[in-house]
Amino acid sequence: MDIETIIKQAEKKQSEIYSKSEKMEKIAIMGGTFDPIHHGHLVIAEQIRCEYSLDKVIFIPAGIPPHKTGLQVSDSKHRYAMALLATVTNPYFEVSKIEIEDENISYTIHTIKKLKQIYKENTELFFITGADAICDIESWKDVDELLHICRFIAATRPGLESPFVDEKIKDLQKKYQAEIHQIDVPALAISSTDIRRRVTSNQSIKYLVPESVEYYIYKNGLYR
Template identity: 50%
Template sequence: MNNKDRKITHRYGIMGGTFDPIHLGHLFVAETALYNLNLDKVIFIPTGNPPHKNSKDITIAHHRLIMTAVAINSNPKFELSNIEVMRRGQSYTADTIKQLLMQYGENIELYFITGTDAFMEMSTWKDCAYLFRTMKTVVATRLGYDDESFNEKVHFFNKKYNASIINMSIPILEISSSDIRERIRQKLSIKYLVTEGVEKYIKKHHLYVKNINESL
């Protein structure tokens, strides 16, 4: 079915990532997309075995899934999916999009929410032409990003793939999962960087106290 012939019944945001751990920055970006783009919900999909990262450097999926569930529990428009961690082999976004369309039907419109760094590398992703054909790409940009390089990439994707790309400006939130892990190793507070439930889960299971490989 041609995309133009589809009758759109629902608009779903897709928020992927290792979420190691999930933090308030992730939630803020998802909330911004939810309301700015009038989405019905945002689906959080923790990665299983991502092709661009060493799986040995990532906390086991069980913990990341539970932390994500805990973090989004209070928002009825946030939903957790385990489709990538349940998939054998590497986790490719194209496979995930295909699975979501099979699950929900082709009358949904998918909005893939990502950051500028990942967006700039999307031409290296598996089946990127399929991705741009079947979903809208929402890029969360912060003040001070390289708008010239970004606009050049948008023009390239538009011309080559007829991509639908949305620039979603958000305030600068200096929060990253790697910084949170480092703060825990240094025995510093992570309060107000993650939700209270995630903070308690991390403490209960002694996550990130050492390097990931040593703490499993």
């Protein structure tokens, strides 16, 4: 089966995301540039899904990432397609265009508010992010409101000292009365930055990304 057919089938699956929302109770959002999406993202999402008994994890590629303004980012159509290819085999994963269809800067607070309008009131929304991002969350837009309308799950990564993260999370919980969970994930030292560098340098990216994503990158000449 060719890549275009897989993408079309995946998009058909995505069209059911809202029609099934009445049956969902616990949903996690995993935002990011996903340039490209890799096995590290998928491992984190799956472990958290199982740990918190989530009904679904929605991957949301950023449209215009506020923290990467002025930097070169691949076209959203490519990042969206790669996310579809990477997640299509997991029935608990979805990919949303909610940010890439918006011409404005992709602020998390705006995305969460839109999702709250889409899903029923008793649906629990969690936002998955890295522990390092949590430590910097006070620089995010409308952080006070954001921490009140959404629960956060902070995933640790190799090299980030746990005592510092623990202290920061406790401080945020006290200061904003926020609900922030922390979870340890397998130490997969994979980054999108390194993958792009490897492609540019003609180095192998096999086993760092799903095979379908690897094929898509080479077919479309990304990161060259």
